Amino acid sequence: MRASPKPRRPRRAPARPVQAALAALAAAWLAAGCATLPGGDTFALKTGELPPVPTGRTWPDPAPDVRNQRARGYGLVDMPEMQAYLDGLLARVKTAAGVPDWPGAVYITASGDLQAYCTGSGNIYLSLGWLASAESEDEIVALLSHEYGHVYLDYHQLEGAADAADKVATWTTVGVVLARKAGNAAGWGLADSVLASYALGKSVLVPAWGRQQEENADRFGATVSLRLGYSFTQGFKAFLERQDTWEQKNAALREAQQQRLLEQVKQAAADNARKKSTAQGNDAVNQTVRELEASLESGGAGLFQNLDNGMRGLWDQLTVSHPSTAGRLDSLTAQVMPLMAGKPRPRPSVAPWTRALAQRRTAATLKNYQLAADAQGALQAQDFARARKLALEASSGPTARQALPLMTLSLAELGPGGNAQGMQRAGALLDRNLQSEPDRSWTVYVTRASGLLGAGQGRQAGQVMEQGLSYFSDAPAAWPDAIRFYGQAGDWTRAKQLAAQCASRFSSYAGACNTAALTPAEKAEIDRRNEQKVKSMMDRLTKK
Amino acid sequence: MRRLPSLRASLRASLRARLAATLLALLPVLPALPAVAATPPSDLGQVAGAVVKPLPLYAHPGDAAAAQSVAPDNLPWPVLESKDDFYRVRVAGHDYWVDSMTVRVTRGAKASCAGTVMQGGSNHSPTGSTPGAGEANCR
Numbered sequence: 241m242r243a244s245p246k247p248r249r250p251r252r253a254p255a256r257p258v259q260a261a262l263a264a265l266a267a268a269w270l271a272a273g274c275a276t277l278p279g280g281d282t283f284a285l286k287t288g289e290l291p292p293v294p295t296g297r298t299w300p301d302p303a304p305d306v307r308n309q310r311a312r313g314y315g316l317v318d319m320p321e322m323q324a325y326l327d328g329l330l331a332r333v334k335t336a337a338g339v340p341d342w343p344g345a346v347y348i349t350a351s352g353d354l355q356a357y358c359t360g361s362g363n364i365y366l367s368l369g370w371l372a373s374a375e376s377e378d379e380i381v382a383l384l385s386h387e388y389g390h391v392y393l394d395y396h397q398l399e400g401a402a403d404a405a406d407k408v409a410t411w412t413t414v415g416v417v418l419a420r421k422a423g424n425a426a427g428w429g430l431a432d433s434v435l436a437s438y439a440l441g442k443s444v445l446v447p448a449w450g451r452q453q454e455e456n457a458d459r460f461g462a463t464v465s466l467r468l469g470y471s472f473t474q475g476f477k478a479f480l481e482r483q484d485t486w487e488q489k490n491a492a493l494r495e496a497q498q499q500r501l502l503e504q505v506k507q508a509a510a511d512n513a514r515k516k517s518t519a520q521g522n523d524a525v526n527q528t529v530r531e532l533e534a535s536l537e538s539g540g541a542g543l544f545q546n547l548d549n550g551m552r553g554l555w556d557q558l559t560v561s562h563p564s565t566a567g568r569l570d571s572l573t574a575q576v577m578p579l580m581a582g583k584p585r586p587r588p589s590v591a592p593w594t595r596a597l598a599q600r601r602t603a604a605t606l607k608n609y610q611l612a613a614d615a616q617g618a619l620q621a622q623d624f625a626r627a628r629k630l631a632l633e634a635s636s637g638p639t640a641r642q643a644l645p646l647m648t649l650s651l652a653e654l655g656p657g658g659n660a661q662g663m664q665r666a667g668a669l670l671d672r673n674l675q676s677e678p679d680r681s682w683t684v685y686v687t688r689a690s691g692l693l694g695a696g697q698g699r700q701a702g703q704v705m706e707q708g709l710s711y712f713s714d715a716p717a718a719w720p721d722a723i724r725f726y727g728q729a730g731d732w733t734r735a736k737q738l739a740a741q742c743a744s745r746f747s748s749y750a751g752a753c754n755t756a757a758l759t760p761a762e763k764a765e766i767d768r769r770n771e772q773k774v775k776s777m778m779d780r781l782t783k784k
Numbered sequence: 785m786r787r788l789p790s791l792r793a794s795l796r797a798s799l800r801a802r803l804a805a806t807l808l809a810l811l812p813v814l815p816a817l818p819a820v821a822a823t824p825p826s827d828l829g830q831v832a833g834a835v836v837k838p839l840p841l842y843a844h845p846g847d848a849a850a851a852q853s854v855a856p857d858n859l860p861w862p863v864l865e866s867k868d869d870f871y872r873v874r875v876a877g878h879d880y881w882v883d884s885m886t887v888r889v890t891r892g893a894k895a896s897c898a899g900t901v902m903q904g905g906s907n908h909s910p911t912g913s914t915p916g917a918g919e920a921n922c923r
Contacts, residue, residue: 352896369895473884482891573835
């Protein structure tokens with residue numbers, strides 16, 4: 241991997257040995273990871289050129305891949321004409337890349353986010369949000385060619401590294417507390433230090449190869465798009481500009497939310513300290529102590545946030561060249577400029593995209609999802625009559641059996657009181673989705689089973705869950721929900737059995753499945769230990 | 785014996801309320817799709833950044849030679865018009881055109897974060913997939 245200059249930081253004497261050890265561990269792990277990763281941090285494509293066609297690729301079965309994506313969120317949206325159009329564009333991308341016979345198709349996710357991703361099967365998943373936002377075929381081809389770049393470059397091999405690192409990601413904040421403040425705090429052992437170092441390594445390593453992946457996929461995509469004669473400014477550039485604008489908007493919202501949350505945590509911690517102290521007396525001395533404790537407690541609550549910020553600062557320093565989408569865009573544009581110099585610029589292909597969106601069933605599907613969104617707005621405003629009217633229309637025509645419109649209608653039918661007739665109608669609506677093989681959604685199975693369980697119909701609830709798990713048995717994303725359901729139903733034996741099966745079949749879901757199988761007593765014990773660990777570190781930090 | 789029906793009715797009412805609560809609890813996580821969204825994509829947006837510095841300004845779209853170059857201060861600049869891959873902007877009280885290749889502009893999205901699949905949730909990790917075209921926005 242490439243060495244990058246690291247800005248000097250003022251060191252804190254008590255933590256120096258720990259910091260040094262952590263840095264060494266993180267660096268060693270990082271170096272080892274980079275050395276074994278295909279492409280690593282140094283493999284860079286040149287825009288305008290494609291690497292030799294990879295040979296000897298093997299492809300996993302696409303059916304379980306698609307089913308797994310159907311088990312996520314609200315599943316996939318069946319849009320045959322739009323998918324055929326997108327598959328046609330993807331075929332052109334593959335041909336331009338020299339791999340016309342490679343597998344892979346395009347699917348639509350029921351998400352309003354600007355979301356696009358691909359899988360090792362060669363499939364690409366685009367959100368409804370992207371379909372609603374893109375303005376030309378050039379932009380959609382840019383998205384598809386970027387995603388297919390990941391497939392072409394076989395970046396899915398890298399997932400194992402990220403999965404392994406994810407298992408220790410939760411230690412990041414605590415690890416930084418250790419590294420920067422707590423020294424050898426009581427309650428913190430060597431194993432924790434190693435875990436923290438892994439977490440630190442993961443935070444550095446994953447963005448490092450992720451960054452290079454994205455840039456290489458951009459370069460691959462831009463090269464293919466240009467070869468196909470699409471506009472760069474209205475295609476690749478527009479796609480990245482739209483994404484950048486969206487990211488900026490959401491980053492600002494997140495920042496404000498985090499700030500509000502931090503204030504709430506500080507306030508709660510201070511209130512808690514005052515309450516505890518009040519219970520111990522009420523004289524003037526105690527008053528001073530109470531205020532001091534409240535201050536320390538609230539400061540402590542903020543401290544973790546501040547240290548997390550410190551972690552991000554450290555991370556930013558170690559990944560100084562980490563580009564934002566704007567950075568990616570600037571870098572790519574600078575590379576494309578000489579390729580376009582002196583040549584006429586292609587006009588954007590708007591008409592084919594407009595025609596694809598206007599196709600009868602596609603337009604009706606997009607309109608109905610819009611109506612479903614409006615119905616949800618009415619539900620939130622407690623206007624059940626309007627919600628029902630909108631949701632009825634949303635659940636008609638091509639979306640009559642799709643999960644999201646039917647879930648919305650079932651809520652509208654239920655009304656505020658949830659009377660018997662309303663419950664029956666709501667259940668029947670959910671069943672309509674479950675009876676339709678191409679549309680059935682895992683989230684509907686979970687909702688239906690939970691509803692029956694909540695209504696005291698445990699046997700029927702179990703039947704629905706068994707049917708769902710049988711259908712989605714090869715979709716790892718379904719398993720944690722199923723395990724949680726059996727726990728809620730009190731069948732911990734079944735929950736533990738499923739967790740063991742899940743861990744054995746889908747290693748990357750082992751953590752989620754085992755967590756879902758924790759009994760309340762086991763959870764309480766873990767909470768107690770965590771609390772003890774945090775307390776020992778807080779005592780150390782506040783020098784009690 | 786006569787009290788049994790009323791007990792059953794009471795139990796049913798309680799169970800109904802629990803189911804209603806279960807389903808209504810799902811409401812906040814349902815995705816609010818497009819419409820709720822921000823700026824319509826047709827909006828011309830703003831020049832948010834410069835790829836080339838100093839930034840060439842042109843008297844007309846498509847001109848080969850720049851009228852002048854400026855340090856791209858005081859961004860963002862609203863885009864007043866778009867033509868032939870050039871954007872008309874007002875700089876220091878005068879209208880100029882900038883080549884779209886030399887700047888970054890903002891673009892609207894008919895998108896929403898509500899209800900989006902979160903990475904790292906119980907059934908939401910994109911197993912077998914790359915991180916996607918960009919950062920996970922809805923976290």
